[in-house]
Amino acid sequence: MSDRATRAALAAAVGLVLADSSVVVLALPDIYRELDVSVAAVTWVLVSFNLVLALAAVPAAFASAVVGPARLTVAGLVVFALASLACGLADSIGVLLVARCAQALGGAAAICAALELLPSVVGSERRAATAWAAAGAAGAALGPGIGGLMTELISWQSIFLAQVPATLALALALLPGAAREGRTRSPLDQRSLRPHLAANVALALVSAALAAALFLVVLLLIEGWRLTPIAAAAAVTVMPICALLAAAPARRVRSVAARAAAGVILIAGGLAALGLLPRAEVALTFPPQALIGAGLALTLSALTEAALAGRSPQALHGGWTIAARHAGVVAGLLVLTPVFTADLETERERAQLAGTAALLDASIPPGAQLELANRIAERIEQEGDKVPILGPAFEPLPADPAERAATAALRTEIEDEVDRAATHAFSGSFLIAAAFALAALIPIALARRRIAL
């Protein structure tokens, strides 16, 4: 197998595993309905994977030093494939969560060991770190879109089942290298084990913000504005497209600190803009997504490079970056989920009152007014905790032209009220996430003063 093919296989493995941290975001509503679980439980489909990945990354790097990176990469990919199969066949939330944890264990082994293998095929540790970070960023950014597409076109299970042959193919491609690998246990220098604290803290903070970017944008589109998963998947492609477009020009800037800082500023700006959306309009999420995508490309690669620069073994320090990133994702999800859930409930109640006020004040015949009130109440009841789709409550529109126009105007007013309330419900969380991103400037600035970042 040529170096080029090995490099492609390793990058694909890293991208595939890290895509799994976000790939199920758009599938969560389907999993929630099909497995009949609570919203809190279904969030753990995301949290469990990221948590285990964070906890297993550094031990996986130690294991790489003991069993050999090539062997561990292949073993990790096989475990990941089997666990993906179990995820796809899971018929209960318990089985799904256990399988997700197993996926993360296999994934942690594969991506940390892959980093140890990359320098020999790309020529240098710096280029290896760049390729590894870029593959991870691409996977994380593309995950929600691909997951949404597959959920809509096939099913949520297909997301996991499709990974089985893909991962096994990668394992097979890397198997010859693993077979040739000698069984050498490399001693670890205790001084080299310490992680680059500033870069990893910054990575954790940025990842917490990015979790919000990916998770909350998707939730806003699907739960807030009631877009279908496929429409939401299409809408969130702006982020990975801009990440890919920004990746190459970003590498031309030599200063790692400048790239990291610029990326963090773009992410914070994008998140703050999402928290200040003037209207419930999908197109208005595009400019913030573009900033976040470009920021993601700049900052993740820069911080990962900084965390790995001059440190050995690469797998271990890569493990620290994975631990930091996914601990950040978990912290972001755990901090922001209750915030936006509470805000959503508050705004739902306020919108309900405002909608009732609009209805009571509407210039439509009283009989129709009260019939409409009952139909709206029924729709709200049917939708439970979700943001209700009220359009069908207004159908059929009255035959009388004046009444029809007044009812249509009322429908627009009430739907607008609901949309604005749903949009506003996410504002606080996006602004907190922007603060997470800005906080990453502190370790970046500190590191720049003390050592070369």
Added chain:
Amino acid sequence: MSGGEGSGRLLVAGAAVLAVALVAAYLAFGGGAYEPTPVVDPCAPREWRSPDGIEESAQQFALSALDGAACELGVSRETLAPALATEGSRAEFAAELGISDAELETAVRAGLLRGIDDAAEAGAISPLVAEGLGAVASRLPVDESIAVISDAGEFLAGAEGAIGDVGDLLDDAAGLLP
């Protein structure tokens, strides 16, 4: 090194300009200024929109009555309206508010009286009819009082519905008059 630093500074400055410009643009277009349509104080007097037609008068009467009852209970009209829809929602509402049946009855009667007063003030009914209706309303059992407000489909729609209730009230009032 200086070249690298220069391009780095340029990158950071460019990022900051883009981020600030986008946030400023969204703020300028009303982002962050969200306030839900305000819910009006039910105790404040409300002008009748169109007190001329019977349907409009009936509607305004129901709304005034809701205002009055809501004011008495210290809640909004928008909160009270759905609460009066069914017996179950009434019970849930009373439990949430921690009020007794007697308190709810008093509030609903107060609402009816406010509706009658507002109707008379707007010229929708004569002072004489208002006086009669007031006498009836102050004696109506709570279920019937609530029906006049909450069963507005009938209350407002015509002779067989809530307008019928108003008609019944008028008949009752007429029966009470010498």
